[in-house]
Amino acid sequence: MKTPAASAKLVVLISGRGSNLRSLVAAAADGRLDCGIAGVVSNRPDASGLAWAAGQGIATRLVDHRAYAERAAFDQALANAVQDLADAVQDVAHAPSEARPAAATPWVVLAGFMRILGESFVSRYSGRIVNIHPSLLPLYPGLHTHRQALDDGALLHGATVHLVTAALDRGPILAQAIVPVLRGDTESALADRVLTMEHRLYPLAMQWLAAGRISLDGGCALLDGSDAADRRVLLHSMLAEPSATAGLAG
Ligand code: GRF
Numbered sequence: 001m002k003t004p005a006a007s008a009k010l011v012v013l014i015s016g017r018g019s020n021l022r023s024l025v026a027a028a029a030d031g032r033l034d035c036g037i038a039g040v041v042s043n044r045p046d047a048s049g050l051a052w053a054a055g056q057g058i059a060t061r062l063v064d065h066r067a068y069a070e071r072a073a074f075d076q077a078l079a080n081a082v083q084d085l086a087d088a089v090q091d092v093a094h095a096p097s098e099a100r101p102a103a104a105t106p107w108v109v110l111a112g113f114m115r116i117l118g119e120s121f122v123s124r125y126s127g128r129i130v131n132i133h134p135s136l137l138p139l140y141p142g143l144h145t146h147r148q149a150l151d152d153g154a155l156l157h158g159a160t161v162h163l164v165t166a167a168l169d170r171g172p173i174l175a176q177a178i179v180p181v182l183r184g185d186t187e188s189a190l191a192d193r194v195l196t197m198e199h200r201l202y203p204l205a206m207q208w209l210a211a212g213r214i215s216l217d218g219g220c221a222l223l224d225g226s227d228a229a230d231r232r233v234l235l236h237s238m239l240a241e242p243s244a245t246a247g248l249a250g
Contacts, residue, residue, distance in 0.1 A: 008210035009038040009089050011082045011106045013113035018049015019195060020111035020132055020202050025056065027203030035210045038106055039085030041078065043115050059085055065115055075118040082108055082125070107209060110164065111202070122166050127216070129164035130209065132202050134194050136160060136176055141169035146190045149181055157181050157190060159198045161205040163221065172221040174214060177201040 010028075012021050021040060027033035039059035042050040054060045061081040068074035086106035110131040122129060135145035137160040149157040158178040165171040177197035181190060208214050208223060215222050223231040 008035045009086050009104075009106045010035050010109045010206065011038050011085050012040045012053075012109045012111050013078075013082075014040060014042050014047055014049045014111050015044050015114040016047050016049060016112050018047065018052055018111065020198055021049050021053065023199035024109065024111070024203055024206065025053075025058070027207075033203045033207050033210070035107070035206065036089060038089040041081045041085070043074075043078075043113070049112075059088065061085060071118045072120060074115075075121040078117075079121055079124055082106060107206065108164075109202075109206065116168065117164065119166055122164060127163065130174070130206065131162055131164050131169070131171070132198055133160045133162065133169050134191070134198065136178065137162060137169055137173060146187045146194065150185060150187060150190065154181050157194060159194050159201055161201055163216075172216060172219055174208065174221050174223075175201055175205045 010024065012018075012024060014021055018040075024033060025037055028035055028037055037058055039061060040050060040053040041061045041063055043063055043065045044050075045062055045064060050060050050062065061084070063074065063077045063081050065074050068077065083106075086104055105125070105128060108125045108129040110129065113131075117129070133141070133145070135141075135149065136156065136158045140148045146157070156178050157180075158176055160176045161174045162169070163171040163174065177194075177200065179190075179193045179197055185193075213224055215225050220227075
């Protein structure tokens with residue numbers, strides 16, 4: 001499956017502070033990410049990232065999960081909010097769905113969104129939902145990843161950007177960033193080191209998607225259709241920015 005290119009729009013889903021959201025907005029503003037940010041949706045009214053986005057003039061929506069007794073109803077409200085934001089930018093809300101350009105389907109970008117998405121939402125946006133997870137998947141799906149890395153005595157830890165499927169933290173991996181685990185690390189020191197890399201990794205991976213450089217082959221995501229070692233992207237915190245990403249940006 002080749003992902004469509006051109007005039008990509010992102011709708012970013014958050015539940016908290018939104019530092020990854022900020023990194024995506026910054027990358028879109030300085031040209032590293034050739035996408036528009038159509039809007040931000042939060043499931044929590046107190047998410048500080050939501051207030052930040054509104055302050056930047058970005059369209060925001062609140063879909064408070066506590067207002068929905070059933071997961072299906074929450075999923076539907078979430079899908080409506082996402083599509084409203086995307087349509088507002090594309091200005092095609094009035095057009096029948098079959099007449100909408102492919103670009104009207106947004107990339108749904110999970111950035112610290114702490115609700116599990118239901119099957120109906122995942123299938124509606126199949127292949128277009130992306131997540132960042134603070135571990136080197138398939139290690140440590142779920143919560144408390146930094147604590148688990150420390151408890152295991154891991155020497156390396158990191159973050160993963162992957163496509164979202166119905167299985168939690170299990171979709172095709174697009175890119176990973178690696179950090180060392182240092183003696184004496186606390187959970188929060190390690191989380192900070194990983195987060196710094198997340199802010200480099202997410203805009204880069206989103207740019208590949210938006211530019212149509214990612215394809216899927218048997219459940220495996222390929223960059224530029226190749227499984228060559230230099231297309232298997234790992235950002236390492238000890239590598240300088242240019243050499244770590246040489247030839248991979250854009
Ligand atoms: C990040 O560590 C991300 O990997 C995880 O949730 C955290 C969100 O942080 N999914 P922020 O809200 O983007 O600052």
